[in-house]
Amino acid sequence: MSLRQFIEQARQAGYLIEIRREVSPHLELARVAAAVDGRPVLFRHVAGSEFPVLVGAGSAREYYALGLGVPLEQLMGKLTDALANPRAPEIVANGVCQEVIERDVDLSRLPILTHLPTDRAPYITAGVAVICDPDYGRNVSFHRLMVTGPRTLAARLVEGRGTDTAWRKCGDGLPVAICIGNSLPVLLAASMSPPKGVDELGIANAMSPTPLVQCKTVDLQVPAEAEIVLEGYITHQLADEGPFLDLTETMDFIRQQPLIEIHCITHRQAAIYQALLPGKLEHKLLMGTPKEPTIFAAVNEVCQCRDVEITPGGTSWLHAVVSIVKRGPDDGRKAIEAAFKGHGSLKHVVVVDGDINIHDPAEVEWAIATRFQADRDLVVLSDQPGSSLDPSAAHVPGQKTHTAKMGLDATIPWGAKRADYEKVRYEPVDMSEYEQDKEAL
Ligand SMILES: Cc1cc2nc3c(=O)[nH]c(=O)nc-3n(C[C@H](O)[C@H](O)[C@H](O)COP(=O)(O)O)c2cc1C
Numbered sequence: 037m038s039l040r041q042f043i044e045q046a047r048q049a050g051y052l053i054e055i056r057r058e059v060s061p062h063l064e065l066a067r068v069a070a071a072v073d074g075r076p077v078l079f080r081h082v083a084g085s086e087f088p089v090l091v092g093a094g095s096a097r098e099y100y101a102l103g104l105g106v107p108l109e110q111l112m113g114k115l116t117d118a119l120a121n122p123r124a125p126e127i128v129a130n131g132v133c134q135e136v137i138e139r140d141v142d143l144s145r146l147p148i149l150t151h152l153p154t155d156r157a158p159y160i161t162a163g164v165a166v167i168c169d170p171d172y173g174r175n176v177s178f179h180r181l182m183v184t185g186p187r188t189l190a191a192r193l194v195e196g197r198g199t200d201t202a203w204r205k206c207g208d209g210l211p212v213a214i215c216i217g218n219s220l221p222v223l224l225a226a227s228m229s230p231p232k233g234v235d236e237l238g239i240a241n242a243m244s245p246t247p248l249v250q251c252k253t254v255d256l257q258v259p260a261e262a263e264i265v266l267e268g269y270i271t272h273q274l275a276d277e278g279p280f281l282d283l284t285e286t287m288d289f290i291r292q293q294p295l296i297e298i299h300c301i302t303h304r305q306a307a308i309y310q311a312l313l314p315g316k317l318e319h320k321l322l323m324g325t326p327k328e329p330t331i332f333a334a335v336n337e338v339c340q341c342r343d344v345e346i347t348p349g350g351t352s353w354l355h356a357v358v359s360i361v362k363r364g365p366d367d368g369r370k371a372i373e374a375a376f377k378g379h380g381s382l383k384h385v386v387v388v389d390g391d392i393n394i395h396d397p398a399e400v401e402w403a404i405a406t407r408f409q410a411d412r413d414l415v416v417l418s419d420q421p422g423s424s425l426d427p428s429a430a431h432v433p434g435q436k437t438h439t440a441k442m443g444l445d446a447t448i449p450w451g452a453k454r455a456d457y458e459k460v461r462y463e464p465v466d467m468s469e470y471e472q473d474k475e476a477l
Contacts, residue, residue, distance in 0.1 A: 037244055038261035039217050039308065042093060042103045046076050049102065053077045061158070065089060066151040066313055073316045078308075085147035087264075087309040094223055095318040100325065103220025104243050112343065114243060116329040118221075119230060122238030131249030131260025133215070134302040139253075141187045141298050146216075146264070147309050148183055152281060158183045159280060161319075162310040163214040163266070164226040165191070166237075166256050169202035174256075176226045176236035178322070180314070181214065181296065182277050189296045190277040191270060194424075198232070199270070203294060209269035211254035212296060217263020217310040221246060228326040253300040263307040268298040281314040283323055284351045284425050320352030327379040331356055334378030339367040345394045346379075354383040354423060357394040365450035372415045372443030381423035386444045391458065403446040407457055415443035 037045070046052040053072055058081040059065045069077050069091040076092040076099065093099060101108040148158035160181040167175050175198035181189040193200040203210045215222070225240035237259070240246045248257040253267045277293035312318040324346030335341035340361040347355045356379065360371050368387045375385045388394060388403045408414075422429045422439025429439040448457040 037103055037105060037221075038219050039090070039093065039263060039310065040261075042099075042220055043076070043078065043090065043308070045102050046093075046099065051076055051096075051099065051102075055079045056081065058083055061085065061089070061147045062150045063153065065091075065147075065311075066149050069311075069313055070316060073313065082147040082309075085145060085309075087147050087307055089147050089149075089309045089311055090217070091311050091313060092318055093310065094220060094312070094322050095316070097321065097325070100220055100224065100321075104224075112328055112332065115224065115326065116332060118225075118239050118242035119228060119326075119329050120333075121242055122230075122235055123242040124235070125237050125241040126245070126247045127257060128247045128249055128260050131247070131258075131262075132304045133258065133260055133262040133265050134249060134252065135305045136303050136307075137252055138301045138303075139299070141301055143183055143186055143189070143266075143298065149311050151314060154279060154287070156182070156276075156279075159314075160189065160214070160216065160311075161314060162218070162223075162312045163216050164218050164222060165199060166213045166215065166258055167199050167202050167210055167270070168256060169198065169232075170205050172198075172202075172233040174235045174237060175199060175202060176222075178226055179214075180280060182280070184275055184295065187268075187298050189298065190275040190293050191296050192277055192280075192291070192293055193270075197229070203270050207272070209271045211256055212268055212270050213251050213254060213256045213258045214266040214268075214296075214298075215258050215262040215264070216266070217304075217308050218259060219244065219246065219261065222259050222262075223322060224326060227322045252302060264301065264303040264309060266298045267300040267302070268296055271295050271297055282425055283315060283319055283353055284427065285315040286427055288425075317348065320348050324348075324352030327353075327382075328356075331358065331375050331378035331382070334374040335360065335371045338370040338374045339363060341371070342390050343394055344375075347397065349397060350384065351425070353381055354426060356382055356385045357400050358385060358387045359390055359392065359394050360387060360447065361390060362447050362450070368413065368445030368447040369415060369443075372445060375443070376417070376420075376441060380421060381425070382441070383422060383426065383439055384442050384444075386446055389447050392446075400446070402459070404444060407448055408444055408446040412449075413445040415445070417441040417443075 060083045079089040221240040221243035225236040249260040273295045274292040278290040282288040328344040342359040371387045
């Protein structure tokens, strides 16, 4: 399902907010979108640009289910399946993303947002970069992009990740195509870190058909139904990038990062520009959701895993709740160790039984309160490799971040009488029967 089709479905489902009043991309639009975080918002009139702006397409799990055409309960299964079984996308001769071709590049015509008063320049935040690694083939990932001129962007390339390692191999610059206005499957696939050589667009295509079209000026293929594509090269010229708000809702610092030169822009007629708010729900869910299947798979190797949530309160990156079917005394502890293997940046994990709704933080806390004893059920690991995003971790320039990790086994103790640990619930009633009586009085 393309982004256009998703917008239509979101409108029909009552999720979409449409703003018809003209809004400035300089600070105002981000402020309005932040005020309704968790809802997709279409800004029809953006000052200084012909393009409308969509924010928040991925700001709730329900929208991913909608965009993938599955019930919410099947979302994790669908992601797990697509990650394990990518399917090569069809290559088509013509794509709507090339209805308009502009070789006279001027990035200021796009409604690129300035998010916060501390930002040094406007940033493209929902751009999905397609590159080709000389050894491993296509890699697709998000990169925040700071506008540095009418044809140039400074790109944040996290060291050691797919784009960065390919760029280091290509001394003359690395061809890149930045797709803006992507389907939910493309957004999710771009957030995944499959093993090197696995094509993220094959994963997107396994979620929902994602035909590709050849770019006009670089030897790359992009989703034919993208709204806007910026074609160019990641050069070896460096520029200051940042400061910029990150996932943890804290400020990331200035780094020397590569400049991208854009040589051609292609787009749909009346294209929709897509943005996401750094640190807000869409950023969090896109980062965290693709790690749920990898934790699920790792836990499932050591015991039966029922479900996983990477929680927004834990920045959607550092905390997870794992639900298991406990079949032995050590299953909780084994699940903790496996969860850390399934997501290397995970810092704290809580393991619960299947009667706990892992999507309700109060229920998870209840399980900790009633089933967990710190001197029996706590796992603490010191000096572990951790997330570069965690301000409280130990950061040494040029070295992997180190952190402590903690796992809480909040499952019912093995051998205990289950009834002693189960929540006693009142019988449900049909309130309409009682309310009718009230009216009759
Ligand atoms: C919203 C969002 C923004 C991201 N921004 C960046 C970024 O600026 N730089 C970066 O290297 N990775 C960023 N990532 C992570 C990558 O998209 C991706 O998960 C990671 O690069 C995958 O690793 P790979 O390139 O080795 O496959 C971002 C992810 C999301 C979901």
